[in-house]
Amino acid sequence: EVQLVQSGAEVKKPGESLRISCKGSGYSFSTYWITWVRQMPGKGLEWMGSIDPSDSKSNYSPSFQGHVTISADKSISTAYLQWSSLKASDTAIYYCARLMYYDSSGYYPYFFDKWGQGTLVTVSS
Amino acid sequence: QSVLTQPPSVSGAPGQRVTISCIGSSSNIGAGYDVHWYQQLPGTAPKVLIYGNKFRPSGVPDRFSGSKSGTSASLAITGLQAEDEADYFCQSYDRSLSGSGVFGTGTKVTVL
Numbered sequence: 001e002v003q004l005v006q007s008g009a010e011v012k013k014p015g016e017s018l019r020i021s022c023k024g025s026g027y028s029f030s031t032y033w034i035t036w037v038r039q040m041p042g043k044g045l046e047w048m049g050s051i052d053p054s055d056s057k058s059n060y061s062p063s064f065q066g067h068v069t070i071s072a073d074k075s076i077s078t079a080y081l082q083w084s085s086l087k088a089s090d091t092a093i094y095y096c097a098r099l100m101y102y103d104s105s106g107y108y109p110y111f112f113d114k115w116g117q118g119t120l121v122t123v124s125s
Numbered sequence: 126q127s128v129l130t131q132p133p134s135v136s137g138a139p140g141q142r143v144t145i146s147c148i149g150s151s152s153n154i155g156a157g158y159d160v161h162w163y164q165q166l167p168g169t170a171p172k173v174l175i176y177g178n179k180f181r182p183s184g185v186p187d188r189f190s191g192s193k194s195g196t197s198a199s200l201a202i203t204g205l206q207a208e209d210e211a212d213y214f215c216q217s218y219d220r221s222l223s224g225s226g227v228f229g230t231g232t233k234v235t236v237l
Contacts, residue, residue: 035226044127044231045163045171045214050224061225095170104177106159108218111176118170 002026004034004096004116011122012086019082020119022096029077030054033099035112036070036081040092050099051079086123093118128153129215129229136235137205145232147198147215153227155196158218162191162200165212174213175200202234210236 007021022034035050049060053072060070069082079096100113130148137143147160154160159178163171173182175191178198188209190201198217202209215229 037228044212045165045216045228046127047222047226047228059224061222097171100176102177102180104159106177107157108224109159109177111159111161111173111216112163112171113173113176113182115170115172 002098002114004098004114006094006096006116006119009120009122011124013125014085014087014123016086016123017082017084018086018121019080020094020121022079022081022116024077024079024098030074033110034072034079035097035099036068036079037095037097038064038092039095039118045095048081048094053077053079086121088123088125090121091123093120095119127230128219128227129217131213131215131229131232133230134233134235136237137202138237139205139207141205142201142203143205143234144202145200145213145215145234147200147217147229149196149198149217151196152221153196153217153219154193154198156220160191160193160198161216162189163214163216165214167211171214205234205236207236210234 030053036048038046048064049070051058051070053074058070072079096116097112098114099110162175165171178193179191213232218226
Protein backbone atom coordinates (compact mmCIF):
# COMPACT_ATOMS: atom_id res chain seq x y z
CA GLU A 1 0.00 0.00 0.00
CA VAL A 2 1.28 3.43 -0.96
CA GLN A 3 1.58 5.67 2.09
CA LEU A 4 2.99 9.05 3.03
CA VAL A 5 3.48 9.27 6.78
CA GLN A 6 4.30 12.64 8.29
CA SER A 7 6.01 13.53 11.54
CA GLY A 8 3.96 14.56 14.56
CA ALA A 9 2.58 17.87 15.71
CA GLU A 10 5.02 20.55 16.81
CA VAL A 11 4.74 23.51 19.19
CA LYS A 12 7.46 26.12 18.75
CA LYS A 13 8.30 29.67 19.76
CA PRO A 14 8.84 32.51 17.27
CA GLY A 15 12.42 32.56 16.02
CA GLU A 16 12.99 28.84 16.52
CA SER A 17 13.93 26.48 13.72
CA LEU A 18 12.00 23.40 12.67
CA ARG A 19 12.15 20.52 10.24
CA ILE A 20 9.16 18.26 9.58
CA SER A 21 9.24 15.06 7.56
CA CYS A 22 7.24 12.97 5.13
CA LYS A 23 8.20 9.30 4.68
CA GLY A 24 7.02 7.39 1.65
CA SER A 25 6.44 3.65 1.56
CA GLY A 26 4.95 1.07 -0.77
CA TYR A 27 6.42 2.58 -3.92
CA SER A 28 9.69 3.75 -5.49
CA PHE A 29 10.16 7.04 -3.64
CA SER A 30 12.61 8.46 -6.18
CA THR A 31 10.15 8.15 -9.04
CA TYR A 32 7.58 10.75 -7.96
CA TRP A 33 7.84 14.41 -7.07
CA ILE A 34 6.66 15.40 -3.58
CA THR A 35 4.90 18.72 -2.94
CA TRP A 36 4.31 20.51 0.35
CA VAL A 37 0.95 22.24 0.87
CA ARG A 38 0.00 24.68 3.63
CA GLN A 39 -3.43 25.06 5.18
CA MET A 40 -3.75 27.89 7.67
CA PRO A 41 -6.48 27.60 10.32
CA GLY A 42 -9.88 27.65 8.65
CA LYS A 43 -8.39 28.51 5.27
CA GLY A 44 -7.72 26.94 1.89
CA LEU A 45 -4.82 25.02 0.40
CA GLU A 46 -1.62 26.74 -0.70
CA TRP A 47 1.07 25.19 -2.91
CA MET A 48 4.45 25.78 -1.28
CA GLY A 49 6.94 23.93 -3.44
CA SER A 50 7.97 20.59 -4.84
CA ILE A 51 11.00 18.32 -4.93
CA ASP A 52 12.24 15.53 -7.19
CA PRO A 53 13.68 12.99 -4.71
CA SER A 54 15.85 11.40 -7.40
CA ASP A 55 18.17 14.42 -7.58
CA SER A 56 16.74 16.80 -4.93
CA LYS A 57 15.89 19.38 -7.58
CA SER A 58 13.25 21.67 -6.12
CA ASN A 59 11.05 24.57 -7.09
CA TYR A 60 9.07 26.97 -4.95
CA SER A 61 5.92 29.00 -5.29
CA PRO A 62 6.93 32.68 -5.34
CA SER A 63 5.03 33.26 -2.09
CA PHE A 64 7.22 30.77 -0.22
CA GLN A 65 10.58 31.20 -1.96
CA GLY A 66 13.18 32.17 0.61
CA HIS A 67 10.92 31.44 3.59
CA VAL A 68 11.21 27.64 3.68
CA THR A 69 13.56 24.95 2.43
CA ILE A 70 12.43 21.69 0.87
CA SER A 71 14.83 18.76 0.80
CA ALA A 72 14.81 14.99 0.45
CA ASP A 73 16.89 11.93 1.34
CA LYS A 74 16.05 9.20 -1.14
CA SER A 75 18.06 6.65 0.81
CA ILE A 76 15.42 6.74 3.55
CA SER A 77 12.47 7.70 1.30
CA THR A 78 11.86 10.93 3.20
CA ALA A 79 11.13 14.51 2.20
CA TYR A 80 11.52 17.47 4.53
CA LEU A 81 10.16 20.97 5.02
CA GLN A 82 12.35 23.29 7.05
CA TRP A 83 12.20 26.75 8.62
CA SER A 84 15.19 28.60 10.03
CA SER A 85 13.18 31.17 11.99
CA LEU A 86 9.50 30.53 12.61
CA LYS A 87 6.84 33.23 12.86
CA ALA A 88 3.41 33.10 14.42
CA SER A 89 1.99 33.30 10.91
CA ASP A 90 3.57 29.90 10.13
CA THR A 91 0.94 28.28 12.34
CA ALA A 92 -0.83 25.85 10.03
CA ILE A 93 -1.29 22.25 8.99
CA TYR A 94 1.30 21.16 6.46
CA TYR A 95 0.63 18.32 4.06
CA CYS A 96 2.96 16.45 1.77
CA ALA A 97 1.48 14.97 -1.39
CA ARG A 98 2.72 12.79 -4.25
CA LEU A 99 2.49 14.05 -7.81
CA MET A 100 1.22 11.43 -10.26
CA TYR A 101 1.70 11.66 -14.01
CA TYR A 102 -1.18 10.80 -16.35
CA ASP A 103 -1.51 10.70 -20.13
CA SER A 104 -2.95 13.98 -21.38
CA SER A 105 -2.85 16.45 -24.22
CA GLY A 106 -2.82 19.25 -21.66
CA TYR A 107 0.29 20.89 -20.26
CA TYR A 108 2.00 19.53 -17.14
CA PRO A 109 -0.26 16.49 -16.57
CA TYR A 110 0.28 15.85 -12.88
CA PHE A 111 -2.15 15.60 -9.96
CA PHE A 112 -1.92 14.63 -6.28
CA ASP A 113 -2.88 10.99 -5.91
CA LYS A 114 -1.63 10.43 -2.35
CA TRP A 115 -1.48 12.75 0.65
CA GLY A 116 0.16 12.55 4.03
CA GLN A 117 -2.00 12.85 7.13
CA GLY A 118 -0.79 16.39 7.82
CA THR A 119 1.47 17.93 10.47
CA LEU A 120 0.11 20.68 12.71
CA VAL A 121 2.71 23.33 13.45
CA THR A 122 1.84 25.83 16.17
CA VAL A 123 4.08 28.85 16.68
CA SER A 124 3.32 30.84 19.80
CA SER A 125 5.22 32.73 22.44
CA GLN B 126 -2.41 33.82 -3.61
CA SER B 127 -5.31 31.89 -5.21
CA VAL B 128 -5.83 32.79 -8.84
CA LEU B 129 -8.63 30.24 -9.20
CA THR B 130 -11.94 31.53 -7.86
CA GLN B 131 -14.63 29.28 -6.42
CA PRO B 132 -17.92 30.16 -4.69
CA PRO B 133 -17.44 30.10 -0.90
CA SER B 134 -20.40 27.82 -0.38
CA VAL B 135 -23.09 25.81 -2.12
CA SER B 136 -25.89 23.78 -0.61
CA GLY B 137 -28.52 21.30 -1.64
CA ALA B 138 -30.97 18.78 -0.31
CA PRO B 139 -30.21 15.07 -0.40
CA GLY B 140 -30.67 13.73 -3.91
CA GLN B 141 -30.25 17.09 -5.59
CA ARG B 142 -27.55 18.17 -8.03
CA VAL B 143 -25.05 20.88 -7.16
CA THR B 144 -22.25 22.38 -9.20
CA ILE B 145 -19.07 24.16 -8.15
CA SER B 146 -17.32 26.52 -10.54
CA CYS B 147 -13.60 27.21 -10.74
CA ILE B 148 -12.87 30.40 -12.63
CA GLY B 149 -9.35 31.01 -13.89
CA SER B 150 -7.71 33.02 -16.63
CA SER B 151 -5.65 32.82 -19.79
CA SER B 152 -2.48 32.14 -17.76
CA ASN B 153 -3.80 28.99 -16.09
CA ILE B 154 -6.93 27.05 -17.13
CA GLY B 155 -7.23 28.98 -20.39
CA ALA B 156 -3.57 28.30 -21.20
CA GLY B 157 -4.25 24.58 -21.59
CA TYR B 158 -3.50 23.31 -18.09
CA ASP B 159 -5.82 20.59 -16.83
CA VAL B 160 -7.95 20.98 -13.71
CA HIS B 161 -8.13 18.56 -10.80
CA TRP B 162 -10.63 18.45 -7.94
CA TYR B 163 -10.08 17.41 -4.32
CA GLN B 164 -12.50 16.70 -1.48
CA GLN B 165 -11.52 17.48 2.09
CA LEU B 166 -13.72 15.97 4.76
CA PRO B 167 -13.58 17.70 8.17
CA GLY B 168 -10.32 17.01 9.97
CA THR B 169 -8.80 14.93 7.19
CA ALA B 170 -6.33 15.31 4.35
CA PRO B 171 -7.64 16.14 0.87
CA LYS B 172 -8.46 13.30 -1.52
CA VAL B 173 -8.57 13.43 -5.32
CA LEU B 174 -12.04 13.26 -6.86
CA ILE B 175 -11.37 14.24 -10.47
CA TYR B 176 -8.11 14.52 -12.41
CA GLY B 177 -7.43 15.70 -15.94
CA ASN B 178 -10.66 17.73 -16.00
CA LYS B 179 -13.00 14.74 -16.13
CA PHE B 180 -11.41 11.46 -15.02
CA ARG B 181 -12.40 9.69 -11.80
CA PRO B 182 -9.87 7.58 -9.91
CA SER B 183 -11.06 4.11 -9.03
CA GLY B 184 -13.28 4.15 -5.99
CA VAL B 185 -14.75 7.59 -6.61
CA PRO B 186 -18.52 7.34 -7.16
CA ASP B 187 -19.83 8.31 -10.59
CA ARG B 188 -22.02 10.90 -8.86
CA PHE B 189 -18.99 13.14 -9.20
CA SER B 190 -18.16 14.55 -12.63
CA GLY B 191 -15.91 17.26 -13.97
CA SER B 192 -15.73 19.46 -17.03
CA LYS B 193 -13.63 22.28 -18.41
CA SER B 194 -14.39 25.01 -20.92
CA GLY B 195 -12.31 28.01 -21.80
CA THR B 196 -10.92 29.62 -18.66
CA SER B 197 -13.14 27.77 -16.19
CA ALA B 198 -14.00 24.32 -14.91
CA SER B 199 -16.85 22.77 -12.99
CA LEU B 200 -17.46 19.93 -10.57
CA ALA B 201 -20.94 18.44 -10.44
CA ILE B 202 -22.33 16.26 -7.69
CA THR B 203 -25.55 14.46 -8.57
CA GLY B 204 -27.68 12.60 -6.07
CA LEU B 205 -26.21 14.60 -3.20
CA GLN B 206 -25.61 12.56 -0.05
CA ALA B 207 -24.96 13.53 3.57
CA GLU B 208 -21.39 12.22 3.35
CA ASP B 209 -20.66 14.69 0.55
CA GLU B 210 -20.65 17.54 3.06
CA ALA B 211 -17.05 18.72 2.81
CA ASP B 212 -14.72 21.33 1.34
CA TYR B 213 -13.87 21.08 -2.34
CA PHE B 214 -10.83 22.56 -4.06
CA CYS B 215 -9.91 22.84 -7.72
CA GLN B 216 -6.23 22.80 -8.69
CA SER B 217 -4.30 23.67 -11.83
CA TYR B 218 -1.07 25.32 -12.90
CA ASP B 219 -0.21 28.87 -13.83
CA ARG B 220 2.49 29.90 -16.27
CA SER B 221 3.37 32.89 -14.06
CA LEU B 222 4.24 30.75 -11.01
CA SER B 223 7.57 29.26 -12.08
CA GLY B 224 6.35 25.70 -12.42
CA SER B 225 4.24 25.73 -9.27
CA GLY B 226 0.63 24.82 -9.13
CA VAL B 227 -2.27 26.70 -7.69
CA PHE B 228 -5.41 25.77 -5.74
CA GLY B 229 -8.82 27.34 -5.94
CA THR B 230 -10.25 29.33 -3.05
CA GLY B 231 -12.33 26.38 -1.91
CA THR B 232 -16.07 25.69 -1.63
CA LYS B 233 -17.96 24.38 1.37
CA VAL B 234 -20.76 22.02 0.34
CA THR B 235 -23.61 21.77 2.84
CA VAL B 236 -26.24 19.06 2.63
CA LEU B 237 -29.50 20.52 3.94
